[in-house]
Structures are given as C-alpha cells and as structure tokens.
Amino acid sequence: xxxxxxxxxxxxxxxxxxxxxxxxxxxxxxxxxxxxxxxxxxxxxxxxxxxxxxxxxxxxxxxxxxxxxxxxxxxxxxxxxxxxxxxxxxxxxxxxxxxxxxxxxxxxxxxxxxxxxxxxxxxxxxxxxxxxxxxxxxxxxxxxxxxxxxxxxxxxxxxxxxxxxxxxxxxxxxxxxxxxxxxxxxxxxxxxxxxxxxxxxxxxxxxxxxxxxxxx
Numbered sequence: 001x002x003x004x005x006x007x008x009x010x011x012x013x014x015x016x017x018x019x020x021x022x023x024x025x026x027x028x029x030x031x032x033x034x035x036x037x038x039x040x041x042x043x044x045x046x047x048x049x050x051x052x053x054x055x056x057x058x059x060x061x062x063x064x065x066x067x068x069x070x071x072x073x074x075x076x077x078x079x080x081x082x083x084x085x086x087x088x089x090x091x092x093x094x095x096x097x098x099x100x101x102x103x104x105x106x107x108x109x110x111x112x113x114x115x116x117x118x119x120x121x122x123x124x125x126x127x128x129x130x131x132x133x134x135x136x137x138x139x140x141x142x143x144x145x146x147x148x149x150x151x152x153x154x155x156x157x158x159x160x161x162x163x164x165x166x167x168x169x170x171x172x173x174x175x176x177x178x179x180x181x182x183x184x185x186x187x188x189x190x191x192x193x194x195x196x197x198x199x200x201x202x203x204x205x206x207x208x209x210x211x212x213x214x215x216x
Contacts, residue, residue, distance in 0.1 A: 035076050036093040042069050043104050050108055050169065053115070059169055066166065069101060088147050092137075095150045098158055099130040102165065109168045116171045122186050126161065129193055136204045146207050153199055157192040164189045 046065045052058025076094060080086045106126050109118040137148040150158070164185040171182065 030087060030090065032076050032080055032090050033087070033093050035072055036090070036097045039069050039072055039076075039097050040100055043101065046105070047108060059171075062169055063166065066105075066162075066169075070162070073098065091147050091149050095154075096134070099134070102158065102161055103127055103130055105165050105169075109165060114168075116168060116182065118165070118168050119183075119186060122189070125190065125193060129197060132197075133200060136200065140204060140207045143208055148203065148207055151199075151203075153192075153196045157189075157196040160185075160192045161189050 042065055046062055046069075049058040049062040049065060052061075073094070080090060080094075103126060106118055106123050110120055110123040111117060140146050140148050164182065167182040167185050
C-alpha cells in the first residue's frame with residue numbers, strides 16, 4: 001500500500017503537555033552548578049548583616065547581598081539557556097538553592113527579636129510549599145525519571161515572595177503607595193502561592209502518568 005504524504009499543516013499538533021526526550025548531561029561539577037552552590041553560602045554574610053539590623057546600615061548591606069544573589073541567579077539561568085549547557089543537576093540545584101535562600105531568610109525574619117517580624121503562619125506556608133514541591137518532584141523523578149522544573153508562574157511566585165521578604169527586611173512602605181505595606185505583600189504572596197500550588201498539583205498528577213525517560 002502506497003504511503004500517503006500529507007502536508008505538515010494537516011498533521012495533528014502535539015499536545016502542550018507532550019513529553020519530548022531532551023537528553024541532558026548529568027555532570028555535577030560545572031561552572032553554573034558551582035554558582036548555584038556558592039549562592040547558598042551567601043547566606044552567611046546575609047545573616048551577619050541582618051543581625052546588625054539598622055546598626056551600621058546592616059539592613060541595607062543585607063539588601064546588597066540579596067541583589068548579588070539575584071543577579072547571579074539570573075546570569076546562571078540565562079547562560080544555561082542561551083548556550084544550551086543545562087544539566088539535570090543544574091535543573092535541580094538552581095531552584096533548590098532559591099528555596100533554601102528564601103526559606104532560611106524567612107526563618108530569620110520571623111524571629112521575635114526583629115522590629116517587625118514575619119508572621120509565623122506565613123513562614124509555615126512558605127516552608128510547607130517548598131517541602132511539597134521538593135517531595136513531589138522527588139516522587140515524579142523516582143516513579144517516571146522526570147526532572148520537574150519551575151515554570152514561569154512558579155518563578156513569578158518566588159519573585160513576589162522575595163519582594164515580600166525584602167519589604168520585611170527594610171520594614172519600608174513606599175510613599176506613593178502607602179497601601180503597599182509588608183503585610184499587604186504577604187497577602188499578595190498568598191494569592192500567588194495558591195495559584196501556583198494548584199498548577200504544581202496538576203503538573204505532578206500529569207507528570208506521574210507520563211512515560212519514563214521523558215523530560216518535564
């Protein structure tokens with residue numbers, strides 16, 4: 001029977017949930033992975049300056065350290081994507097470093113000794129969210145061999161949480177946006193956490209039923 005040639009436009013479009021194999025090297029000691037690990041060690045000077053607080057501009061220097069960590073994270077991700085040097089280890093270490101950073105910072109800002117401590121229930125929400133994502137990702141990897149990475153909504157949620165923690169670090173309310181207090185940022189973060197959490201749940205359900213060896 002002769003093969004029937006069809007134009008590409010008549011071929012069915014792949015599902016947006018389709019899993020196409022994208023083999024990546026599993027190297028651990030790469031420049032980008034070392035950058036992710038080094039970002040975690042920036043917590044040491046961060047906690048030093050946060051402990052100083054308003055004294056000797058400790059809070060300001062803490063923001064500088066946060067900015068360095070943020071810029072290194074952005075450079076890390078851009079290099080990995082532009083030069084196609086992503087590794088499976090990098091896809092795990094980069095978001096893990098972000099979660100360790102935000103989680104550790106949130107714990108410090110929730111200490112009663114702070115002038116305006118982070119609400120304990122919000123600290124618990126951040127830690128539970130991150131733990132659920134880590135355990136869910138580990139389950140999907142063990143069951144299907146998929147490396148689940150953060151999507152744009154997840155990154156946006158991390159960014160909003162970071163802004164909330166910065167607002168509590170400086171305990172500052174912009175003059176032109178008097179309603180944008182640190183507590184208001186907490187509620188905005190909760191909205192993002194809820195939406196991204198629901199999406200992560202749907203992704204985990206779908207990924208756990210995908211074929212092993214595919215890439216998430």
